[in-house]
Amino acid sequence: MANKPPAAHDHRRCIDKALAAAEQICYKNSVKLTPVRKQVFTIILQSHRATGAYTILEALAKALPAGASKPAPPTVYRALAFLQSNRLIHRLASINAYIACCRPARNHESYFLICQHCHNATEIPGENISAAIARQAGMEGFKVRREHVEVLGVCTNCTAKEPG
Amino acid sequence: MANKPPAAHDHRRCIDKALAAAEQICYKNSVKLTPVRKQVFTIILQSHRATGAYTILEALAKALPAGASKPAPPTVYRALAFLQSNRLIHRLASINAYIACCRPARNHESYFLICQHCHNATEIPGENISAAIARQAGMEGFKVRREHVEVLGVCTNCTAKEPG
DNA sequence: CCGTAAATGTTATGTTATATCATTCTAGTA
DNA sequence: TACTAGAATGATATAACATAACATTTACGG
Ligand SMILES: [Zn+2]
Ligand SMILES: [Zn+2]
Ligand SMILES: [Zn+2]
Ligand SMILES: [Zn+2]
Numbered sequence: 001m002a003n004k005p006p007a008a009h010d011h012r013r014c015i016d017k018a019l020a021a022a023e024q025i026c027y028k029n030s031v032k033l034t035p036v037r038k039q040v041f042t043i044i045l046q047s048h049r050a051t052g053a054y055t056i057l058e059a060l061a062k063a064l065p066a067g068a069s070k071p072a073p074p075t076v077y078r079a080l081a082f083l084q085s086n087r088l089i090h091r092l093a094s095i096n097a098y099i100a101c102c103r104p105a106r107n108h109e110s111y112f113l114i115c116q117h118c119h120n121a122t123e124i125p126g127e128n129i130s131a132a133i134a135r136q137a138g139m140e141g142f143k144v145r146r147e148h149v150e151v152l153g154v155c156t157n158c159t160a161k162e163p164g
Numbered sequence: 165m166a167n168k169p170p171a172a173h174d175h176r177r178c179i180d181k182a183l184a185a186a187e188q189i190c191y192k193n194s195v196k197l198t199p200v201r202k203q204v205f206t207i208i209l210q211s212h213r214a215t216g217a218y219t220i221l222e223a224l225a226k227a228l229p230a231g232a233s234k235p236a237p238p239t240v241y242r243a244l245a246f247l248q249s250n251r252l253i254h255r256l257a258s259i260n261a262y263i264a265c266c267r268p269a270r271n272h273e274s275y276f277l278i279c280q281h282c283h284n285a286t287e288i289p290g291e292n293i294s295a296a297i298a299r300q301a302g303m304e305g306f307k308v309r310r311e312h313v314e315v316l317g318v319c320t321n322c323t324a325k326e327p328g
Numbered sequence: 329c330c331g332t333a334a335a336t337g338t339t340a341t342g343t344t345a346t347a348t349c350a351t352t353c354t355a356g357t358a
Numbered sequence: 359t360a361c362t363a364g365a366a367t368g369a370t371a372t373a374a375c376a377t378a379a380c381a382t383t384t385a386c387g388g
Contacts (some may be wrong), residue, residue, distance in 0.1 A: 001318050032385090038307055053375065072338065093257040094312050096344095096375060113306045123334070124300045132292040133315055141320035142277045151297055151313045156305035164361065196354095217344065236369065241337060241345065316379070 015045045018100055022088050025104055029086055036071075039063055040079035041100070044089055049119045050097030053077060092121060094150045099123075109147035115155035122155070179209045185268055186252050193250055199249075200235075204226055204243035205264070208253055213283045214261030219239060256285060258314045273311035279319035286319070 022041060026033040043059045046049050057076045060097075064071065080098055083089040089098050090110045099112075102123045111126035129149055137144050186205060191195040197205075200218050207223045208215050221240045228235065246264055247253040254274045263276075266287045275290035292314055301308045 022306075032206070032335085036336075048330085060385090062256055069337075071336095073376070075336070086285070093314070097298070111300075113301055115305060115306075116309065124304065124305055124342080128296040128299060129293060131235070132296045135292060135312070136275075136288045137315060137317070140277060140288065141323070142286070142315070143315040143318040143323060144277075144315055145280065146315070147296070148312075148314045148316070151301060151308055151310070153301070153309040154307040159305070159307055162279075196365085233368075235367095237345070238347090238369085239367070242367080294368075 002022050012060050015042065018104075021084075021104055025086060025088065031082070031086060036060075036075060037079045037082050040076060041083055041088060043068075044083075045099055045100050048099075048121065050092045050095060050099040050114070050121050052082065052097050056080075056098070090123070091152055093148060094152070101155055109149075111147070111149040113153065113155070115150050117154055117158035120155055181267075182209050186250075189250060189252065189268055193252060195246070198268055200224075200239060201226070201243045201246050202238060202255075204209045205247055205252060210265050212263075212285065214263040214285050216261045217244065220244075220315075244287065246275055254287070254312055256300060257312060258316065258328070273313075275311075275313040276315065277315050277319070279322055280316050281318055281322040284319055 010096060019038070020040065022033055022038075039060060040056055043056050043063065043157060046059075053073070053076050057073060060076060061070050080089065080091075080118055082099075084091060086104075087101060087107060088098050089103050090112070091098055092110075092112060092114065095114065101119050108129065109126055111124050111129055112123045115121070126147070126149065133147055134144060183202070185207065189244055198249075201222060204220055207220050207227065216240055217237070217240050220319065221235060221237060224235050224240060244253065244255075247262075248255060250268075251265060251271060252268050253264050254276070254279065256274075256276060257263055259278065259327075263285050273290055273294065275288045275293055277286045279285070290311070295312060297311055298308065
């Protein structure tokens with residue numbers, strides 16, 4: 001476990017729940033959560049920090065059965081594309097990294113608080129933000145398709161540890 | 165002029181105003197808008213679309229006095245860093261590109277509507293969006309430092325041209 | 329079993345960004 | 359004017375992120 005979650009919790013349970021949800025969603029979408037895809041998703045789930053594609057690649061190489069050939073970047077990027085298209089993960093463009101969606105059942109856009117100190121990323125409800133965006137977009141006659149909100153700053157834990 | 169601005173306007177004047185403002189801001193900040201930096205800024209100003217670093221690099225190579233040695237990536241990236249730190253441009257992380265700020269005198273975060281069709285990017289007022297973000301961040305005890313809001317969709321012009 | 333489509337493997341390359349050190353320019357100062 | 363320290367730029371190499379293209383394997387209905 002290479003991270004410190006935003007609040008103490010049973011992370012094993014966290015992972016299991018996410019995997020179960022993913023299985024359901026893939027079944028509903030009539031797509032297959034193949035071993036590679038599941039493995040990549042599991043790697044992403046290990047932490048509440050966003051993970052870079054090449055970090056995932058390394059982890060995948062270690063996770064594969066001994067003797068298996070080393071995976072190449074397309075393997076990871078294809079799995080990421082699959083997971084994104086099924087709304088199981090988000091991409092954080094400002095830091096080129098990928099993170100599990102905390103509410104994959106509901107279609108929604110991407111709203112994150114990213115701690116510059118510990119790099120934990122917290123997915124937040126986007127209703128109010130989205131409404132504010134819709135208002136501005138409406139004034140410009142702009143049709144909204146995707147929303148990416150990435151807020152950088154310092155999380156509670158890190159503020160507590162480093163006052164001032 | 166390699167672009168179609170969101171609304172018809174005298175783009176030459178647009179550029180001149182932005183350059184004059186930049187001179188002022190740099191003077192106020194006690195920093196130098198050197199020829200390279202000014203040239204890079206001018207290249208970015210040519211269009212209301214965001215411009216990639218390597219596109220800027222090519223344009224810079226053509227713009228330099230004949231016989232001058234070809235610029236390398238760090239030249240562009242250093243100029244971009246300078247322009248960003250003086251709030252003259254924004255980086256659009258979702259498309260890895262750079263665009264001039266339309267209100268550089270006022271410090272503010274980054275709120276953009278990006279047309280997926282014509283690639284024009286419109287900087288919008290962020291007060292309401294920022295307020296909504298502040299509310300969510302407050303609930304998480306998160307200290308906001310930077311906000312990046314990138315909305316992808318279709319602009320008025322493109323909607324008009326391609327109904328349905 | 330066979331044929332097809334999906335998934336994965338493999339190789340190469342494209343795209344974006346930075347590290348590092350050398351050189352030149354700028355301004356203040358003696 | 360000459361010296362000097364710091365800023366800016368030049369030059370080279372490489373890191374980090376991502377995709378194109380084609381070969382091979384796998385899954386699965388007929
Ligand atoms: Zn989500
Ligand atoms: Zn933190
Ligand atoms: Zn701006
Ligand atoms: Zn458009």
